[in-house]
Amino acid sequence: MRLGAGLLFLLLASVPLRSEEQRTAEPSSPPNPSHHAPEVVERRVDQLLSKLTQEEKISLLAGDSADGMSTLAIRRLGIPKLVMADGPQGIRAHGPACSFPSGIALAATWDQKLAYEYGSAIGREAKARGIHIQLGPGVNIARTPLNGRNFEYYGEDPYLTGEMASRWIQGIQAQGVIATVKHFVGNDEEWRRMEIESLMDEQTLREIYLQPFQKAVGQGGAWAVMSAYNKLNGFPSTGNDRLQNRILKQEWGFPGIVMSDWWATQDVKDIATGLDLEMPMGYKVTKESVTKALQEKKLSQEQIDQAVRRLLRMAISMGFLNGKQERNDLPLDSKQNAALALDVATKSIVLLKNSPTFLPLDRKSLRHVVVYGPNAQDTPAVGGGSGGVEPFRKVSFLQGIRDALPKETEVFYVPMPLSKPFSLSNFLEFGKEIPVPPRIVDVRRMTCVTQPNFTKVTVRRDRKISISWTHRSPPEGVSKDQEARVTWDAEIKVPVSGNYELLTEGHPEIRLGNRELGNPESYVMLLEKGSSVPLRVTANEVGRGSGHVSVRIGIVPEEATGLYPAKSADVAIVCVGLNPDVEGEGYDRGFALPVAQQQLIAKVSSANPRTIVVLSGGAAVDMRTWIDRIPVVLQTWYLGQSAGTALASILFGDANPSGHLPCTFDRSIEENPSFHEYPGTFQEGKDWPVVNYKEGIFYGYRGYDRSGHDPLFPFGFGLSYTSFDLSLLTASPIADGHTISLDVANTGKRSGVAVIQLYISLTGESTPRPLRELKGFQRVELNPGESKKIKISLPDSSLMYWHPLKNEWVMPEGQVSVEVGFSERDIRMKALLPKIEPPRLEPPKSDPTESGSLRLVPSLSTNAL
Numbered sequence: 070m071r072l073g074a075g076l077l078f079l080l081l082a083s084v085p086l087r088s089e090e091q092r093t094a095e096p097s098s099p100p101n102p103s104h105h106a107p108e109v110v111e112r113r114v115d116q117l118l119s120k121l122t123q124e125e126k127i128s129l130l131a132g133d134s135a136d137g138m139s140t141l142a143i144r145r146l147g148i149p150k151l152v153m154a155d156g157p158q159g160i161r162a163h164g165p166a167c168s169f170p171s172g173i174a175l176a177a178t179w180d181q182k183l184a185y186e187y188g189s190a191i192g193r194e195a196k197a198r199g200i201h202i203q204l205g206p207g208v209n210i211a212r213t214p215l216n217g218r219n220f221e222y223y224g225e226d227p228y229l230t231g232e233m234a235s236r237w238i239q240g241i242q243a244q245g246v247i248a249t250v251k252h253f254v255g256n257d258e259e260w261r262r263m264e265i266e267s268l269m270d271e272q273t274l275r276e277i278y279l280q281p282f283q284k285a286v287g288q289g290g291a292w293a294v295m296s297a298y299n300k301l302n303g304f305p306s307t308g309n310d311r312l313q314n315r316i317l318k319q320e321w322g323f324p325g326i327v328m329s330d331w332w333a334t335q336d337v338k339d340i341a342t343g344l345d346l347e348m349p350m351g352y353k354v355t356k357e358s359v360t361k362a363l364q365e366k367k368l369s370q371e372q373i374d375q376a377v378r379r380l381l382r383m384a385i386s387m388g389f390l391n392g393k394q395e396r397n398d399l400p401l402d403s404k405q406n407a408a409l410a411l412d413v414a415t416k417s418i419v420l421l422k423n424s425p426t427f428l429p430l431d432r433k434s435l436r437h438v439v440v441y442g443p444n445a446q447d448t449p450a451v452g453g454g455s456g457g458v459e460p461f462r463k464v465s466f467l468q469g470i471r472d473a474l475p476k477e478t479e480v481f482y483v484p485m486p487l488s489k490p491f492s493l494s495n496f497l498e499f500g501k502e503i504p505v506p507p508r509i510v511d512v513r514r515m516t517c518v519t520q521p522n523f524t525k526v527t528v529r530r531d532r533k534i535s536i537s538w539t540h541r542s543p544p545e546g547v548s549k550d551q552e553a554r555v556t557w558d559a560e561i562k563v564p565v566s567g568n569y570e571l572l573t574e575g576h577p578e579i580r581l582g583n584r585e586l587g588n589p590e591s592y593v594m595l596l597e598k599g600s601s602v603p604l605r606v607t608a609n610e611v612g613r614g615s616g617h618v619s620v621r622i623g624i625v626p627e628e629a630t631g632l633y634p635a636k637s638a639d640v641a642i643v644c645v646g647l648n649p650d651v652e653g654e655g656y657d658r659g660f661a662l663p664v665a666q667q668q669l670i671a672k673v674s675s676a677n678p679r680t681i682v683v684l685s686g687g688a689a690v691d692m693r694t695w696i697d698r699i700p701v702v703l704q705t706w707y708l709g710q711s712a713g714t715a716l717a718s719i720l721f722g723d724a725n726p727s728g729h730l731p732c733t734f735d736r737s738i739e740e741n742p743s744f745h746e747y748p749g750t751f752q753e754g755k756d757w758p759v760v761n762y763k764e765g766i767f768y769g770y771r772g773y774d775r776s777g778h779d780p781l782f783p784f785g786f787g788l789s790y791t792s793f794d795l796s797l798l799t800a801s802p803i804a805d806g807h808t809i810s811l812d813v814a815n816t817g818k819r820s821g822v823a824v825i826q827l828y829i830s831l832t833g834e835s836t837p838r839p840l841r842e843l844k845g846f847q848r849v850e851l852n853p854g855e856s857k858k859i860k861i862s863l864p865d866s867s868l869m870y871w872h873p874l875k876n877e878w879v880m881p882e883g884q885v886s887v888e889v890g891f892s893e894r895d896i897r898m899k900a901l902l903p904k905i906e907p908p909r910l911e912p913p914k915s916d917p918t919e920s921g922s923l924r925l926v927p928s929l930s931t932n933a934l
């Protein structure tokens with residue numbers, strides 16, 4: 070039986086080993102997981118396999134329905150129940166835990182060592198709670214800023230993502246906890262994630278979207294991969310023979326397990342095509358379905374045994390059969406982990422703008438500080454969904470600012486009730502009444518179909534776009550516990566010309582005219598008097614996900630007015646941006662900030678030019694309407710439990726900003742290279758939407774370099790309170806590549822951290838290549854006036870690209886130039902590499918794991934950095 074989190078916590082709290090002192094202090098060196106030679110592991114797997122009954126084997130192919138977060142135990146053979154937990158930013162649903170900054174924040178540190186420590190810390194948190202398998206990291210790619218889960222991932226670049234994720238994995242697995250790299254693959258938006266089909270050519274798949282996974286299982290040694298909900302190039306990702314059997318297991322030699330994302334399994338045959346574990350429970354993979362599939366020869370005994378073998382191999386290699394996973398000597402509320410979470414948060418903040426030099430603030434000269442915005446008091450620690458963590462304690466931006474200032478400084482907070490920042494009533498808070506908008510939406514038809522079998526239930530005319538499963542009754546013929554998809558077909562009839570804001574609740578998807586908008590929470594459009602615009606609103610998973618869905622449209626008032634103490638303040642700090650209600654799992658978001666937030670920035674900054682904007686969110690938002698008049702802008706992602714302390718240390722100069730963007734910040738969403746191919750379209754003959762990655766490898770900065778547009782802030786960008794210079798770039802050949810060395814100097818007056826980025830540029834190829842691609846990076850700490858020589862290795866393998874015609878990895882034929890700088894658009898030096906000899910790489914091996922000879926898994930043997 071599984072103990073409730075609260076009870077478990079109480080019981081553990083009474084164990085004498087965990088005195089108050091011990092509960093927050095970390096033992097100096099936690100024992101490592103057991104080490105087994107691969108042959109020993111395989112022998113033990115063989116023994117267990119020979120003793121398992123068929124029924125027991127089948128039970129190991131799916132999760133335990135009792136909790137949906139574990140595998141089943143076979144007690145008589147000492148095979149334990151393997152306990153799982155979400156997710157990439159800390160331990161979810163096992164009582165309070167350390168809430169770490171989100172994945173995108175970790176990526177913004179460009180610090181591999183920190184990624185290793187972050188993974189190790191989550192490993193210790195997991196072990197303290199008896200967890201065997203952590204459901205992270207997520208390594209999908211930020212192809213569009215609108216993806217609701219960007220915050221969990223590591224940005225747009227496959228190299229940066231792969232590097233950070235593989236260190237994270239090495240860190241957690243060195244603590245004896247499995248990492249699960251997810252979601253394999255092409256799950257780069259949340260819009261219709263359960264059904265959408267991602268289409269991409271082989272080159273794009275190999276070079277961009279598969280790269281982080283390949284690194285995570287190769288360099289990182291991840292023992293588990295989670296399949297994705299979406300389809301890829303015509304086949305479901307879960308149970309995709311080519312992806313899972315041929316590429317992952319055979320080409321890459323992955324020895325571990327593929328588990329399905331929750332409810333993503335399509336059929337029991339998925340076991341034959343590479344799935345090893347159906348989660349959260351045996352829904353498609355049951356005793357009956359497996360037996361029938363065996364009889365019908367859709368599944369072989371060998372395939373079942375292979376899936377079980379993989380699970381056992383993983384469990385034995387990690388020492389899970391040797392004793393209990395829970396480590397009572399590790400604290401539940403660890404001081405060490407909390408300090409690390411703060412360190413990551415501080416290092417991840419990106420100073421986007423500081424002109425004229427305004428930060429750091431001199432705290433002694435401040436008498437009166439005023440703080441605004443919905444995120445100041447209710448600072449989001451993390452985006453929405455399964456990555457959420459309930460922390461022991463949390464420091465809001467407001468609190469962090471207050472704590473950092475002397476008692477005499479007055480910190481005034483304007484408590485605008487923007488906790489529902491997307492409601493029109495916010496405008497009223499400014500003291501100005503706006504007229505009740507005339508009814509401008511004419512709802513022609515509401516259709517409600519029950520899921521999962523899509524039986525049409527209700528079609529009727531409706532008065533407004535609003536449905537509430539929880540408070541009111543669902544439509545006739547649908548019971549409250551039934552899940553449904555509700556669609557409204559309506560027309561917007563425009564009474565007067567002007568800006569209109571469409572405000573949604575419950576993440577419905579929106580189609581305006583012929584354009585799919587995804588799931589914006591706020592969308593502003595200029596509409597002309599007398600025009601009429603078709604509007605389709607679809608609410609998915611009503612009854613399961615969102616209980617309440619509504620859409621309203623109102624005219625945006627010209628200007629909101631109200632009382633602003635900003636004028637008399639020494640500095641005004643406006644904390645706006647996204648939060649878990651608008652950015653999270655299962656829904657994408659819009660690019661614009663809600664008008665109420667834009668007006669807040671405008672109003673405060675016109676009252677006081679000393680205005681700082683602090684943004685939360687997993688990627689860029691539209692800043693065009695205000696960026697030019699704001700002197701300071703900080704991107705803070707989701708900073709976890711210590712957000713306020715981290716922000717204050719940057720504002721007041723206790724720390725020098727060192728975060729750099731892991732994704733391009735678009736000026737306008739229309740300039741984003743994937744804009745025309747987002748979120749996807751419905752095509753003749755297909756019941757599901759399709760997103761075509763037509764931009765191919767030319768997305769993100771690779772796309773901007775091709776289109777010639779200037780992004781608002783380029784990939785890799787980040788300001789510091791000091792300045793740096795680079796000199797003496799050289800490339801020296803070594804056995805399997807080159808060592809690039811250069812000197813970096815701190816030319817300013819403060820200590821600081823430079824993030825040196827190394828790009829390669831291939832100009833002599835017969836096939837189009839991006840202008841430059843990231844292939845190395847290093848953080849360097851320097852005192853004022855100090856200079857250091859740094860070395861970055863550039864293996865030949867990282868120069869290879871996927872040739873679209875030859876359909877294989879090739880070495881560049883032409884010249885390779887190496888470029889170093891401080892962002893993708895701030896290249897300071899270039900050098901040509903001597904001509905590279907033909908490939909020195911070995912061809913991919915056939916699957917060594919299925920023959921019984923296991924490859925050495927780096928996770929347990931290479932934990933040194």
Ligand code: BGC
Binds near residue numbers: 204654
């Ligand atoms: C998410 C996964 C998560 C799983 C278990 C799914 O809906 O996509 O990322 O690990 O649920 O909570």
